[in-house]
Amino acid sequence: NSIEKGAVKWSAPSNIALVKYWGKKENQIPANPSISFTLNHCKTITSLAFSKKETTGNFSFDLLFEGKPKEDFKPKIQKFLERIEPYLPFLKEYHFEIDTQNTFPHSSGIASSASGMSALAMNLMSLEKQLHPEMTDDYFFQKASFLARLGSGSACRSVKGSVVVWGNSEITGSSDLFGVEFPNKIHDNFKNYQDTILLVDKGEKQVSSTVGHDLMHDHPYAERRFEQAHENLSKIKTVLESGNLDEFIKIVESEALTLHAMMMTSMPYFILMKPNTLEIINKIWKFRTETQIPVCFTLDAGANVHVLYPENVSDKVLDFIKNELVGYCQNSQYICDEIGFGATKL
Ligand code: PMV
Numbered sequence: 001n002s003i004e005k006g007a008v009k010w011s012a013p014s015n016i017a018l019v020k021y022w023g024k025k026e027n028q029i030p031a032n033p034s035i036s037f038t039l040n041h042c043k044t045i046t047s048l049a050f051s052k053k054e055t056t057g058n059f060s061f062d063l064l065f066e067g068k069p070k071e072d073f074k075p076k077i078q079k080f081l082e083r084i085e086p087y088l089p090f091l092k093e094y095h096f097e098i099d100t101q102n103t104f105p106h107s108s109g110i111a112s113s114a115s116g117m118s119a120l121a122m123n124l125m126s127l128e129k130q131l132h133p134e135m136t137d138d139y140f141f142q143k144a145s146f147l148a149r150l151g152s153g154s155a156c157r158s159v160k161g162s163v164v165v166w167g168n169s170e171i172t173g174s175s176d177l178f179g180v181e182f183p184n185k186i187h188d189n190f191k192n193y194q195d196t197i198l199l200v201d202k203g204e205k206q207v208s209s210t211v212g213h214d215l216m217h218d219h220p221y222a223e224r225r226f227e228q229a230h231e232n233l234s235k236i237k238t239v240l241e242s243g244n245l246d247e248f249i250k251i252v253e254s255e256a257l258t259l260h261a262m263m264m265t266s267m268p269y270f271i272l273m274k275p276n277t278l279e280i281i282n283k284i285w286k287f288r289t290e291t292q293i294p295v296c297f298t299l300d301a302g303a304n305v306h307v308l309y310p311e312n313v314s315d316k317v318l319d320f321i322k323n324e325l326v327g328y329c330q331n332s333q334y335i336c337d338e339i340g341f342g343a344t345k346l
Contacts, residue, residue: 002052008126009047012119012148012343013039014110015157015164016195016298016306018252019232020259023216023225028149029176031216032229033167035236036157037308039195040340042104044115047346048123049097061096066106080117083150087143088128098123104335110197111300113209117151118144118158122343144343145178152209161341162186163240169233187243192311192338196321199333200276201303207263207270212301215266225262229255245294245310252308256299263301274303276328281305283324293317311338 015036023031053060059081063070077098085091098120104110125144129135141159149156149166156179157164163182165174173180207215216222232251239247263270277299284297284307295309295317307325309317318336326332 003050003127003130005049005051006127006130007047007049008123009045009346010119010122010126010343011043011045011346012115012122012158013161013340014042014044014104014112014115015039015154016300016308017154017157018236018255018298019229020255021153021166022213022259022262022301023219023222024153024213028153030153030167031222032226033165033169033171033174033233034154034157034229035163035165035171035182035233036154037193037195038158038161038164038340038342039337041337042102042110042115042197042335044100044102044112044119045346046098046100046116046119046123048120048127049099050094050127052093053095056092059092060094061098064097064099066101067099077120080120080151084121084124084147087147088124090127090131091124094127105202105333110199110304110335111154111205111209111302113152114155114158117155118148118343121145121148121151121155122159122345126345142178142180145180149178153213154209159343162339163190165233169230171233171237182237182240184237184241186240189243189245189310190240190339194307194309194311194314194317195337195339196307196309196318197335197337198280198305198307198321198325198329199331199335200280200305200329201274202330202333205302206272207301209301212263215268216262219262219266221262221265225258228258249288249294249296252298253296256297259301260299272302273299277303277305279328280325287320287324291316295320 015038017036019035021034121144145156145159160181164179165171166179298306
């Protein structure tokens with residue numbers, strides 16, 4: 001079975017963790033299970049053109065980012081290809097042209113590794129499928145998630161939607177090796193759940209996630225944190241089924257602050273929030289107390305704030321964001337997103 005040349009194209013979304021992945025073992029095995037909402041609008045769109053080579057000695061690829069050659073991304077891709085080659089033995093037989101772009105602004109401080117690595121993994125799986133047409137859809141997506149994990153841990157949660165679990169846990173079917181869709185029925189309260197991302201600081205990350213995960217080795221609170229993640233996953237599982245938004249808010253905000261607490265209590269230590277991050281959090285708390293509208297925040301490993309709320313309060317929350325929070329964003333920038341359904345073939 002030989003395929004000489006061809007091209008494929010996929011889009012893959014970003015995701016936002018509710019219970020955070022922070023800390024890993026060898027081979028991108030997470031130290032604790034995590035769960036995320038897949039996003040809908042923040043995506044990476046990647047096309048992959050492939051052609052069979054004469055020689056098979058090395059990886060051979062060109063990389064375009066938004067239409068222009070991007071040399072500084074190449075080492076990351078090279079490393080990714082090295083890591084996944086044992087599982088895709090044909091990689092050195094082809095020359096690849098990878099052309100990639102994001103739907104969100106370039107230096108927005110939104111991590112593109114989850115969407116980017118999963119979009120590339122989907123494309124490579126499409127070629128694998130052409131070589132092995134008998135492959136089932138389930139296998140295709142599971143292996144794509146497995147490969148994406150080797151690029152960036154959280155990328156394995158971007159292949160599917162709308163809620164994805166990664167890491168061995170009490171949730172049926174969950175695995176350290178790939179993300180799986182939350183298997184139980186999700187309450188309608190979470191249907192079209194909204195995520196408005198407030199861009200507080202669009203600068204380069206102070207701490208790469210690789211360095212961040214490493215800080216959990218020899219961290220004084222690591223073991224308790226990993227246990228807590230299991231406890232919170234168990235609680236959020238019940239919440240996703242029952243629709244209890246008060247409980248949802250408690251778990252999600254506590255997880256965000258715990259992630260940052262881990263960074264503040266590691267050695268070396270980091271503060272990744274900015275003054276405006278705290279201003280926004282306080283405003284959200286005040287608004288919630290005054291209006292009883294179930295809006296909450298979460299954070300990634302940075303200063304930007306994800307504002308999470310049900311669709312039926314969108315108008316009120318968006319008014320609040322425009323009137324009271326946009327002033328804390330860099331250049332008044334924010335992105336309206338919502339829960340989505342995973343990678344799509346284009
Ligand atoms: O996938 P990585 O290695 O970039 O780690 C991402 C970690 C967090 O975004 C901070 C949390 C998470 O679970 O997504």
